[in-house]
Amino acid sequence: MAAFLIADGDSGADGPRPLTTEETNRLAITRFRNHQARGRSVTITVPGTDGGLTVTASVDYRRGNGYGVVHGTGRARAGDGLIRWTPTTVYLHPMADAPAHAPTAPPRSGWYDRPLLSSGSALDTSLSIALGLGGDRPDNAALLPQNGAAWWGRDRVGGHQVDVMTGPSSPDRSGTAGNVRYWVGSDGTMYRVRVQVGSEPEPVVIDFDTHPYVPAGPVPGTTPGR
Template sequence: MAAAFLIGDDGSGSDGPRPLTADEASRLAMTRFRNYQAQGRAVTITVPGTAGELTVTASVDYRRKVGYGVVHGTGRARSSDGLIRWTPTSVRVRPMADAPAHAPASPPGPGWHERPLLSSGSALDTSLSIALGLGGDRPDNAELLAQNGAAWWGRERVDGRRLDIMAGPSSPDRSGTAGNVRYWIDSQGTMYRVRVSVESQPEPVVIDFGTHPYVPVKPLPTATGGR
């Protein structure tokens, strides 16, 4: 699976953990493919930090592996606020003193700054990478998920939806993460929440799906050199 994390009891009153049933393993195996089938999803990424929380309200295109949105800081300086666009290898930011609640559908041209996406040492970059990794062009192997420690943890209502909470298998090769991923998945295998524990952060990263309308990710104006 795409990412891994470790968290404590989520307060859902679950009876887990227990091994997945065949149906649950099938839905977990399909969940990243569902995002790919959808082309893209609207996401809200909540990133913890000792200096304050960052919230990324964005759209992620799972076919092109690119995300675009707006960053807001809570309980911290607003120097991080602004537009953001990222791929598996790079991050472009456009600082804004009064960042809007949602990014404009057509990205503005000037003012972007590009840097490499860090593979470790940045809770934000790890979160962005994980969000991109939550889509895949084929289903995962349901039998291998069960064999490698995937489990059912309980059920919880999120925005009126009754969702199963499933822990994915261990992924020791994922830089910046530790433990298991937990997915909140509906009866069709569509994911609505993911939580990931990032190294050096006391609280997990939370990625919520469908929190706002999905807006297709458009290329940056040619002058910025973006795609």
């Protein structure tokens, strides 16, 4: 994932400054909190020069897949429909009048699959980032300050008081702090993530708990995770 991330712009907060010990510990567990929850509902806002995309979905952090509905604006409206994805494959179910939220039970037919692209697609990069925001163990808190993680300020998201922090893009990649900005609650819960991808002028924004979580089960032909 780090190959698609570049430093985010200033959010208008009061930082940066080094993280306190307590803040470091919260940032270290924020991905693990998603795994503990098993899954989270997300709204992914994907920028695009010909029209943006909005993916309203649920991500299963145990099985490693997502399911939802995608809506576009401008020329991107041609891609409206249901969407499922894994770390390697995107499944699309085109719909002329896509619903606001995906049905609880995905259709059994009418799906088209393709490889999830590792470059050149803001949508695929966004889907990959969303799946990567869960981990089956906390990050190493001792390494976060060494890698340049920082505090940028405070904010409110969905009624929650949060701290805005930057940190490494994944627990096993050092030297990438500042690539991703996290909105983290007092218990380490992740409420928003913002990432600049490729050459897009606007960042990808992933908001959590924007609608009820609807687990879709494993994608056909894949092996469920733990």
